[in-house]
Amino acid sequence: MTSSPRRATLATVAASAGVSVATVSKVLNGRSDVAPATRSMVESLLLESGYVTRSPRGAEVTVEMHVAWELCAYSTALIKGMLEAGAETGVTVVVTVATAAGGAAPKGELAWARGLSAAGRRAVILLDEPSPARLAALARARLPVVVVNPLNPPGAPMTSIGATDFYGGMSATRHLLDLGHRRIAYLGGSQTAAVNQARMHGYRAAMEAAGVPVLPGYVRAAGFCQPDAVTEGAVLLGLDPRPTAVFAFSDEIALGLVQAARAQGLRIPEDLSVVGFDDTELAALTSPPLTTVRQPLREMSIVALRTALRLAASEKIESHHVELATELVVRESSAPRPVAAGHDGHR
Secondary structure (H helix, E strand, O other): OOOOOOOOOHHHHHHHHOOOHHHHHHHHOOOOOOOHHHHHHHHHHHHHHOOOOOOOOOOOEEEEEEOOOOOOHHHHHHHHHHHHHHHHHOOOEEEEEEOOHHHOOOOOHHHHHHHHHHOOOOOEEEEOOOOHHHHHHHHHOOOOEEEEOOOOOOOOOOEEEEEOHHHHHHHHHHHHHHOOOOOEEEEEOOOOOHHHHHHHHHHHHHHHHOOOOOOOOOEEEOOOOHHHHHHHHHHHHOOOOOOOEEEEOOHHHHHHHHHHHHHOOOOOOOOOEEEEEEOOHHHHHOOOOOEEEEOOHHHHHHHHHHHHHHHHOOOOOOOOEEEEOOEEEOOOOOOOOOOOOOOOOOO
């Protein structure tokens, strides 16, 4: 091991590499006039020695958008909030989007982390679920990490910002119950994702508290994409008895369900009430405007950025997971149970 209790300097790294201080400086600044082998050796020594770039106040904070699908309304809202938060705090936020299959860094996780460190980044904010390899690489690069709304509980220690998914699922379902619905279904996201499980458990808890059974086939998984929601929504609406209301994992899933309903000649909300989750811009713009559970996406971005800056300043964090409150936003896609739909489960 080459780590040392003493703070590494350009001079000590240069001496270890057998190059000049100017060469080390060129590597840190991303200059192209350095031989690849020399660059790789210097980057390795910088990482192993724990060298910390002395960045000016207001140094860049990198937001790594690590997803395996195309940008959607949800992720775009988080990015927009992060950029606005950066502008308000005088911090430059650099957004990178990885959409390749598997979301792997092109040059490997460690090389990716080294590149961020060499570029003077002070912290990394990840949108989506980081792999253990990515977290380990960032830890080796001594870059603090904040994850926004991870899909699953982390397999390694990390700081994360999320929302009250269980409560949000309960409030959406209670709203439909209060409207008189009893045949209420849940069209979920990825079946194994913890965030989906939390919303589904909120749905089930509300149904159980009301003494209303969840009918067979009334819980389905549609992944995260609208096309899958159209397919799974059609299956859900083909059940006998058909649901009179559906709580969807996200606004995207809800809109896919609405598309499937219209293909079957169903009217929203006269024949089917729909409630989404997220309250993205799509929710208010669709027809009819979507009742949904609001995730405070902008506030989540602000808290994530502030937390990342605190970690970069070596401040102590009181909690490594923060959940911000969700809120039901009632619009026009939910209405009282159709009169023809009796309590016996048949029309």
